[in-house]
Amino acid sequence: xxxxxxxxxxxxxxxxxxxxxxxxxxxxxxxxxxxxYKQPPSGELVFLIRRNSFDEQNEISGRYSWNFxxxxxxxxxxxxxxQVVDSAVYFCAxxxxxxxxxxxxxxxxxxLKVLA
Amino acid sequence: xxGITQSPKYLFRKEGQNVTLSCEQNLNHDxxxxxxxxxxxxxxxxxxxxxxxxxxxxxIAEGYSVSREKKESFPLTVTSAQxxxxxxxxxxxxxxxxxxxxNVLTFGAGSRLTVx
Numbered sequence: 221x222x223x224x225x226x227x228x229x230x231x232x233x234x235x236x237x238x239x240x241x242x243x244x245x246x247x248x249x250x251x252x253x254x255x256x257y258k259q260p261p262s263g264e265l266v267f268l269i270r271r272n273s274f275d276e277q278n279e280i281s282g283r284y285s286w287n288f289x290x291x292x293x294x295x296x297x298x299x300x301x302x303q304v305v306d307s308a309v310y311f312c313a314x315x316x317x318x319x320x321x322x323x324x325x326x327x328x329x330x331x332l333k334v335l336a
Numbered sequence: 337x338x339g340i341t342q343s344p345k346y347l348f349r350k351e352g353q354n355v356t357l358s359c360e361q362n363l364n365h366d367x368x369x370x371x372x373x374x375x376x377x378x379x380x381x382x383x384x385x386x387x388x389x390x391x392x393x394x395x396i397a398e399g400y401s402v403s404r405e406k407k408e409s410f411p412l413t414v415t416s417a418q419x420x421x422x423x424x425x426x427x428x429x430x431x432x433x434x435x436x437x438x439n440v441l442t443f444g445a446g447s448r449l450t451v452x
Contacts, residue, residue: 229376253438263446264340265379265426270440311378315437322367322386323394324441326379 222247224314226327233302234335241297241330243312249273251317254288254295259309259329268310271295272317302334338363340444342427347449349414349421357412357447359427366432368410369441372396373424382425385410386432414449422451 223246233239245254252273257265269279271288279286283300299306312327340361349355361368367386371379381394385404399418404410410429414421425447430439 224378255440257441257443263424263426265428265441265443267440267442270438272438317435317437322369322384322392322437323381324379324437326371328376328378 222314222316222323222325224312224325224327226310226312226330228330229328230331230333232333232335235304236301238298238300239302239332239334241299241310241312241332243295243297243327245293245295245312245314247314247316249316253315253317255313255315255324256286256295256297257311257313259311261308265311268297299332302332304334304336307332307334340427340429340442342425342444342447345445345447347447349449349451351451352416354413354415355449357414357425357427357449359410359412359444360408361410361427361429361442361444362408363429363442364407365429365442366407367430367439368404369428369430370394370400370402370410370412371426371428373426373446379426382412421449424448 225244254271256268259265285298287296309329309331311329313324315324343358369384370382380396382400383402385391401413427444428441
């Protein structure tokens with residue numbers, strides 16, 4: 221069965237610290253997609269990144285970076301030099317690539333608080 | 337600007353009443369989704385629709401109903417049969433690509449329903 225685990229319920233850091241949000245997933249499929257979304261206090265989830273199961277290359281986008289390791293079924297997200305605007309709930313999600321599959325499995329989210 | 341509009345943002349309901357949450361998108365997306373968010377439980381899929389006049393139950397469809405008469409609109413009715421309706425409801429949409437699991441979801445800002 222598919223499952224996404226975000227074991228960190230809440231993390232607090234001081235501005236300019238680096239922080240890593242963990243995501244561990246379970247799936248029996250060989251083809252799948254992983255996502256990270258940010259939910260600011262306004263409520264809507266904002267897409268950050270998508271990675272398919274065949275692309276283990278790490279990605280960096282500004283202060284954000286993602287480490288995908290199939291060997292440990294993890295897709296961790298690091299924010300470098302955190303800022304107060306990074307305060308939000310972050311969700312990791314998994315979907316399978318089968319035809320007609322429209323199901324995304326979300327983790328329970330990690331609330332990040334960045335203190336000034 | 338294209339996006340998803342959910343209304344109302346806050347809604348109060350007495351027990352035994354049905355309520356309808358509105359979701360409108362102008363992104364020309366074929367697929368639309370309703371998720372329920374509860375504290376500590378992540379997002380759970382209620383219903384999704386891949387095309388007009390067609391919709392499928394998600395994981396927690398009991399006590400909810402939907403319609404998809406227009407591409408742009410996917411209203412959700414929370415019926416009196418829903419035992420614990422107090423929650424944050426998120427509507428999302430995506431393109432209907434050849435690989436559905438790869439599609440990025442675009443979310444609305446959500447509707448918070450409170451049962452008095």
